[in-house]
Amino acid sequence: MKPFLLGVLGGMGPLATVDFMAKLLAATPATRDQQQIPVVAWNVPQIADRQKALAGLGPSPLPQLLNGIEKLNAAGASHIAIPCNTAHHWYDALSRASDAPILHIVEATLERVAERAPTRVGVIATHGTLAAGWFQQGLERLNVTPVLPTEQELESWFVPGCYAVKRGALREGGELLSLQAQALVERGAETLILACTEVPVALDAIDSPFLAHAIDPAQALAERCSALWQKYR
Amino acid sequence: MKPFLLGVLGGMGPLATVDFMAKLLAATPATRDQQQIPVVAWNVPQIADRQKALAGLGPSPLPQLLNGIEKLNAAGASHIAIPCNTAHHWYDALSRASDAPILHIVEATLERVAERAPTRVGVIATHGTLAAGWFQQGLERLNVTPVLPTEQELESWFVPGCYAVKRGALREGGELLSLQAQALVERGAETLILACTEVPVALDAIDSPFLAHAIDPAQALAERCSALWQKYR
Numbered sequence: 001m002k003p004f005l006l007g008v009l010g011g012m013g014p015l016a017t018v019d020f021m022a023k024l025l026a027a028t029p030a031t032r033d034q035q036q037i038p039v040v041a042w043n044v045p046q047i048a049d050r051q052k053a054l055a056g057l058g059p060s061p062l063p064q065l066l067n068g069i070e071k072l073n074a075a076g077a078s079h080i081a082i083p084c085n086t087a088h089h090w091y092d093a094l095s096r097a098s099d100a101p102i103l104h105i106v107e108a109t110l111e112r113v114a115e116r117a118p119t120r121v122g123v124i125a126t127h128g129t130l131a132a133g134w135f136q137q138g139l140e141r142l143n144v145t146p147v148l149p150t151e152q153e154l155e156s157w158f159v160p161g162c163y164a165v166k167r168g169a170l171r172e173g174g175e176l177l178s179l180q181a182q183a184l185v186e187r188g189a190e191t192l193i194l195a196c197t198e199v200p201v202a203l204d205a206i207d208s209p210f211l212a213h214a215i216d217p218a219q220a221l222a223e224r225c226s227a228l229w230q231k232y233r
Numbered sequence: 234m235k236p237f238l239l240g241v242l243g244g245m246g247p248l249a250t251v252d253f254m255a256k257l258l259a260a261t262p263a264t265r266d267q268q269q270i271p272v273v274a275w276n277v278p279q280i281a282d283r284q285k286a287l288a289g290l291g292p293s294p295l296p297q298l299l300n301g302i303e304k305l306n307a308a309g310a311s312h313i314a315i316p317c318n319t320a321h322h323w324y325d326a327l328s329r330a331s332d333a334p335i336l337h338i339v340e341a342t343l344e345r346v347a348e349r350a351p352t353r354v355g356v357i358a359t360h361g362t363l364a365a366g367w368f369q370q371g372l373e374r375l376n377v378t379p380v381l382p383t384e385q386e387l388e389s390w391f392v393p394g395c396y397a398v399k400r401g402a403l404r405e406g407g408e409l410l411s412l413q414a415q416a417l418v419e420r421g422a423e424t425l426i427l428a429c430t431e432v433p434v435a436l437d438a439i440d441s442p443f444l445a446h447a448i449d450p451a452q453a454l455a456e457r458c459s460a461l462w463q464k465y466r
Contacts, residue, residue: 005277013266018254021276025247031400033246033278040304041274043254044238045266071273071308167264 004232007077011045012084016197020083023222037229040075042068050086054128085195086128108220110138122147122189147189165198174206181210237465240310244278245317249430253316256455270462275301283319287361318428341453343371355380355422380422398431407439414443
């Protein structure tokens with residue numbers, strides 16, 4: 001059996017990747033360094049903008065994503081995780097190009113949803129992630145009604161909130177994303193899936209009360225990676 | 234010219250590596266992801282204990298360090314940083330094995346000391362780092378008197394403080410390392426070099442007042458890496 005080594009295809013954005021790496025460590029019980037999860041991380045943010053590409057307003061990030069996958073495989077990754085929901089748009093193409101299996105962030109998240117058995121779940125996500133429909137389809141399989149942001153909400157709150165985080169304005173991003181969260185809760189969402197890795201970082205920066213009942217796909221993915229490592233170590 | 238890609242030889246410990254990666258991002262002015270520093274990080278903590286190896290109580294970590302250097306070079310690293318003071322004991326051997334130049338954490342730190350022109354500077358470091366004498370020699374070249382922990386202090390506060398951090402007990406580690414900092418300040422240190430990457434993480438966890446006047450070598454190294462990237466981008 002190949003030794004366990006988690007490859008992290010990061011850079012989308014770079015801060016969300018660092019946050020994911022911290023979550024991996026926090027999710028792993030360890031009393032000394034040597035018990036911690038071994039990771040090789042490709043945190044190279046020189047990748048075409050995913051949201052723009054999916055809106056038809058920019059080049060595809062696929063070549064750069066494939067390059068990262070190649071580097072992680074060459075470095076010996078036994079498994080790969082991608083702490084970016086939108087990048088899962090290219091999941092099938094990346095999986096075909098990768099020797100190491102790629103854990104899917106949506107599957108990891110739906111496991112957490114199933115445990116809580118809610119009726120209505122809000123999904124805070126990019127246009128690209130929403131258009132792909134993975135979360136909606138997954139929720140419907142669990143007999144859960146998805147509550148989605150409107151076009152107007154995405155434009156006023158979600159998109160500017162994410163870009164604020166990307167330029168380091170975490171509090172500003174947190175305030176905007178909080179308005180988005182509030183709107184979904186007002187439409188009956190009992191739980192929120194924070195399906196863009198910028199969102200939990202921003203809500204955390206303003207100590208948002210929405211975090212307590214939210215499901216963070218990056219956290220779910222980190223827990224799945226950590227559980228896998230614990231079987232190997 | 235080879236494209237800029239910072240290789241981070243991490244894992245020592247894994248949390249300090251994540252902290253260093255966050256410092257790299259914070260040190261780089263960027264208004265969008267694509268301006269951020271590109272990084273490939275080898276955060277594999279399955280490395281023989283550096284402190285034990287230098288005390289003659291365990292195997293050398295050199296083979297695992299060399300493996301990390303090889304992986305980072307193969308991934309295309311143009312420069313390498315090692316966010317672990319003690320690992321710099323093997324700096325010469327690693328440099329010889331690396332095509333990419335390795336930035337030295339002590340040089341980056343001494344630049345920061347020189348800017349402040351203090352008279353007496355405390356050094357909180359492992360036995361191994363202190364025995365190597367790099368910080369002491371560098372300080373003396375700057376006409377600064379080093380103030381060092383005693384054997385007794387290392388044994389009571391520093392060593393258990395670091396191992397507390399490694400097992401995730403940040404507050405416990407912070408309290409112990411705070412006692413070490415206090416002792417050096419009482420012996421006349423105006424500034425402290427926190428020359429073990431666990432120390433700033435732990436002092437931060439308890440909001441220690443010693444952080445304000447301290448020099449964090451990981452921070453100094455991050456700033457040097459970021460300055461280099463800004464010349465390339």
